[in-house]
Amino acid sequence: MNRAKSLVSVIVPVYNSEKYLRYCIDSILNQSYSNLEVILVDDGSTDNSPAICNQYASKDSRVTVIHQKNGGIAHAQNTGLANVHGRYIAFVDNDDILDCHNIEYLLSALERTGADMSKARWQQFGVSQLDYITTQAASGAREPSKITVFKNPLHAYQTVFCKTLRILGSTLGRNTEARYFNEANWCRLYKKEIWDGLRFEVGHYAQDIRMAGPLYARMNSVADIDVPLYFWLQEPDSVTHSKRSPSFWHDNVSAAATNFQFTLQQGIIPYRNFFGLVASVRDERRGLHLMGDKASAEDLSTCSLDEEVTKSLIKQLNLLDKLKCHLFYTIRRVENIVYDNRIHNMK
Structure with missing residues (x-):
């Protein structure tokens, strides 16, 4: 060429x-x-x-x-x-x-x-x-x-x-x-x-x-x-580092869920999207809890639906793949704590 x-x-x-x-x-x-x-x-x-x-x-x-x-x-x-x-x-x-x-x-x-x-x-x-x-x-x-x-x-x-x-x-x-x-x-x-x-x-x-x-x-x-x-x-x-809102949390859940389902359809176990899905739902629920009365009924309802979607998707995995996903999730969560501390201290 x-x-x-x-x-x-x-x-x-x-x-x-x-x-x-x-x-x-x-x-x-x-x-x-x-x-x-x-x-x-x-x-x-x-x-x-x-x-x-x-x-x-x-x-x-x-x-x-x-x-x-x-x-x-x-x-x-x-x-x-x-x-x-x-x-x-x-x-x-x-x-x-x-x-x-x-x-x-x-x-x-x-x-x-x-x-x-x-x-x-x-x-x-x-x-x-x-x-x-x-x-x-x-x-x-x-x-x-x-x-x-x-x-x-x-x-x-x-x-x-x-x-x-x-x-x-x-x-x-x-x-x-x-x-x-x-x-x-x-x-x-x-x-x-x-x-x-x-x-x-x-x-x-x-x-x-x-x-x-x-x-x-x-x-x-x-x-x-x-x-x-x-x-x-x-x-x-x-x-990436500052946006925190109900719509942001929900969008991350929705994106991970979309890619999770797509990957399963390709015959591949979505280990990364398992982490993204579970972590995003966790962030969504925690974020709404910290908002207290400022969290609307619609936001809380969306979060509940996101949790149900997450459970439904994970049910499609067999036991061994679920165990692997949870192992990777745990490792990645620890890594993210280290990463977040590093980024927050980067001036």
């Missing part, structure tokens, strides 16, 4: 990110692989983000800006997908930073292996580390020492998610870490055709979880490279 003809479309949903947006866009435009189409989808920002997007478009012909009314990240991602021209597609969150070799290494892995998606490792950082990470990203990661290709990514997504077990597997020489990935769309490079007929469900917080099953089920193989190429900002005010 002639790489000079391989246009890569990079989709960036933008919403009120004026503090970090320039860092993000600069890291994309400064990629070592330059044949890019950068689609900035301004989803009704109310700060200076639209003007920043326009400034970049006026200076670099590779940048396209689309302004639209606010409809949420799924709507913005769909707008980006509807306007891509590249052979390959990448997504970047508007406050994150790419290593300067991100696209080059991910594209090389795809072309060398013929996989449907390539992925790399990522690194979290706090706001105080912004300048340091920017310098590190511009310096560039080492070339990958290993490319691992694996089949049945939906199975890997559902089974390889506990950090403790990944470390154990890698210690035993099984290269388990290479098969780990989550439902996030960043730090990936996709063949464009993988997205044919697929669009995110608009109006949900957990749009990526809902997409995970249908997206991974249509892939034959995934290529992993063993270097960190994406820097994920841990911003306390982001939806």
Whole structure:
């Protein structure tokens, strides 16, 4: 394949990110692989983000800006997908930073292996580390020492998610870490055709979880490279870390339930979604309890229905699979306590 003809479309949903947006866009435009189409989808920002997007478009012909009314990240991602021209597609969150070799290494892995998606490792950082990470990203990661290709990514997504077990597997020489990935769309490079007929469900917080099953089920193989190429900002005010409401809790339950059922229909035990389902229902019930009288009758009724749906789905598992699910759940809960403490202390 002639790489000079391989246009890569990079989709960036933008919403009120004026503090970090320039860092993000600069890291994309400064990629070592330059044949890019950068689609900035301004989803009704109310700060200076639209003007920043326009400034970049006026200076670099590779940048396209689309302004639209606010409809949420799924709507913005769909707008980006509807306007891509590249052979390959990448997504970047508007406050994150790419290593300067991100696209080059991910594209090389795809072309060398013929996989449907390539992925790399990522690194979290706090706001105080912004300048340091920017310098590190511009310096560039080492070339990958290993490319691992694996089949049945939906199975890997559902089974390889506990950090403790990944470390154990890698210690035993099984290269388990290479098969780990989550439902996030960043730090990936996709063949464009993988997205044919697929669009995110608009109006949900957990749009990526809902997409995970249908997206991974249509892939034959995934290529992993063993270097960190994406820097994920841990911003306390982001939806991931700050959004807590009855609708948010219910949406997480609904997304996990949808993917749980889809995965079962594929003949795969949804270990990850078991954790997501049970943990989300638990968070929903606890959150409503803490709200006290502020929790409406409708919110309480929705929670009760979510609990019934959860029980109904778990009943579809046999005893051994239930025991495995509960074991993974316990391990992951402990890991999440450590993770949450780390993130909350990341400044």
